Amino acid sequence: MLAASLVWFALLAAPSPATSTEFVAIPGGEFRSTIRYAEEDAPRHVDGFAMSRTPVTVAEFEAFVDTQPQWRRDRVPSLLADRGYLANWQDADRSGIDGDAPVTHVSWFAADAYCKSVGARLPDWSEWEYVAAASPTQRDARGDATWRARLFDDGTPRGIDARANAVPNAYGVSGLHGTTWEWVGDFSTLMGDADKRGGEDGDRLQFCGSGGLSFNNRDDYAVLKRVALLSAMEPRSTLGNLGFRCARSTP
Amino acid sequence: MKRMFKRFFLGLALCALAVPALAGEAAALPGDSVYQVQSSLTDQDGRTVAWQDLRGRPAVVSMFYANCHLMCPLIVASGKALQKRLTPQEYAGLDLAMLSIDPARDTPAALREVATTHQLDLDRWHLLRPSDGDVRTLAAALGVRYRAQPDGTFNHTSVLILLDREGRIVARSEVTGLQPDAAFVDKVRETLAAAP
Numbered sequence: 001m002l003a004a005s006l007v008w009f010a011l012l013a014a015p016s017p018a019t020s021t022e023f024v025a026i027p028g029g030e031f032r033s034t035i036r037y038a039e040e041d042a043p044r045h046v047d048g049f050a051m052s053r054t055p056v057t058v059a060e061f062e063a064f065v066d067t068q069p070q071w072r073r074d075r076v077p078s079l080l081a082d083r084g085y086l087a088n089w090q091d092a093d094r095s096g097i098d099g100d101a102p103v104t105h106v107s108w109f110a111a112d113a114y115c116k117s118v119g120a121r122l123p124d125w126s127e128w129e130y131v132a133a134a135s136p137t138q139r140d141a142r143g144d145a146t147w148r149a150r151l152f153d154d155g156t157p158r159g160i161d162a163r164a165n166a167v168p169n170a171y172g173v174s175g176l177h178g179t180t181w182e183w184v185g186d187f188s189t190l191m192g193d194a195d196k197r198g199g200e201d202g203d204r205l206q207f208c209g210s211g212g213l214s215f216n217n218r219d220d221y222a223v224l225k226r227v228a229l230l231s232a233m234e235p236r237s238t239l240g241n242l243g244f245r246c247a248r249s250t251p
Numbered sequence: 252m253k254r255m256f257k258r259f260f261l262g263l264a265l266c267a268l269a270v271p272a273l274a275g276e277a278a279a280l281p282g283d284s285v286y287q288v289q290s291s292l293t294d295q296d297g298r299t300v301a302w303q304d305l306r307g308r309p310a311v312v313s314m315f316y317a318n319c320h321l322m323c324p325l326i327v328a329s330g331k332a333l334q335k336r337l338t339p340q341e342y343a344g345l346d347l348a349m350l351s352i353d354p355a356r357d358t359p360a361a362l363r364e365v366a367t368t369h370q371l372d373l374d375r376w377h378l379l380r381p382s383d384g385d386v387r388t389l390a391a392a393l394g395v396r397y398r399a400q401p402d403g404t405f406n407h408t409s410v411l412i413l414l415d416r417e418g419r420i421v422a423r424s425e426v427t428g429l430q431p432d433a434a435f436v437d438k439v440r441e442t443l444a445a446a447p
Contacts, residue, residue, distance in 0.1 A: 078282035235391035
């Protein structure tokens with residue numbers, strides 16, 4: 001057991017070939033999400049997984065574009081990214097901006113491809129929300145009204161994690177409430193319409209067409225704002241303050 | 252069928268030559284082609300096929316999972332009903348591809364069973380299992396949403412998507428019953444007529 005943990009730790013600590021992305025082990029647990037899908041009411045169990053310690057940086061993304069030039073902004077097909085893709089870079093292969101800053105102006109497809117390139121994936125919404133519920137001192141700080149109120153500044157330079165020397169949260173993860181929003185792997189399920197239920201019940205089929213998502217806690221405005229933002233995106237969309245980080249399932 | 256085999260072996264040869272060859276082929280694709288996504292799938296006979304192997308002929312694609320008792324049979328029935336509305340020549344020119352959103356359970360054997368149950372013409376139908384990591388990417392390219400539910404079933408968009416021979420989305424038809432809507436059938440025939 002100990003040996004297995006050590007190997008897992010070594011895997012987490014080992015830098016990926018293309019980048020130096022560091023992953024932090026996140027223990028699983030029960031979590032009551034702020035959002036609720038129609039089919040769920042009980043708290044959700046989040047399995048243990050690993051999340052990158054910081055958002056993917058401009059320098060890391062430059063290295064990716066270098067090894068996979070089909071993701072250069074002058075070569076990327078329109079299916080996979082809109083015209084804003086990496087629009088803030090000086091050249092197609094060189095950003096000319098702060099390499100340590102979170103990369104932005106990236107589509108979901110590009111984020112998905114980046115994470116695959118380091119043997120990872122985008123985190124699911126429930127994983128993201130679970131880790132983002134932590135303050136520097138508490139794994140679930142959502143009962144702390146002062147902390148929660150500060151989350152209104154997510155996605156702006158006033159965000160809790162916006163400063164470079166901001167303290168990591170209780171899991172050791174940084175930047176979840178910084179200047180940038182972050183893609184999640186299942187962002188498209190945050191919107192309920194156009195769904196058709198695959199179950200047996202004809203009535204539910206009708207019901208499902210009207211939307212599968214509601215909110216458990218309407219006071220959690222910062223999360224509602226984030227969900228609203230993500231649900232408005234297409235997978236090829238880009239924004240100047242939307243980046244991403246990667247995750248790995250625990251083997 | 253022969254043609255499909257040829258494409259399959261050509262695909263293998265290209266794989267052997269490694270990525271640059273594939274990238275070269277992709278570069279000639281329209282930017283909005285869904286075949287811009289590079290993905291390797293397994294079909295109902297356990298063969299590895301490239302997503303791009305569908306390129307070259309118009310196709311109707313959908314996403315489904317085998318262990319699904321309400322919407323998925325409707326999707327298949329709707330595809331078969333569409334085929335019945337075509338002339339023999341049109342019928343022979345249209346591929347139908349069903350992509351699984353449940354690769355863990357949709358083994359080639361499970362896909363084969365769907366084909367048998369629904370008596371699908373496997374010269375035209377392709378039941379395909381993407382790798383785990385590619386399901387979301389393909390779904391995003393096709394505009395299909397899905398979500399696993401706690402009981403092991405899935406919520407998912409039930410839609411027939413018409414692709415032209417280059418993989419551009421021409422039309423979509425929400426599956427609501429056993430028959431595809433008439434406008435969609437017209438689009439399929441138009442697209443087949445335009446294909447050389």
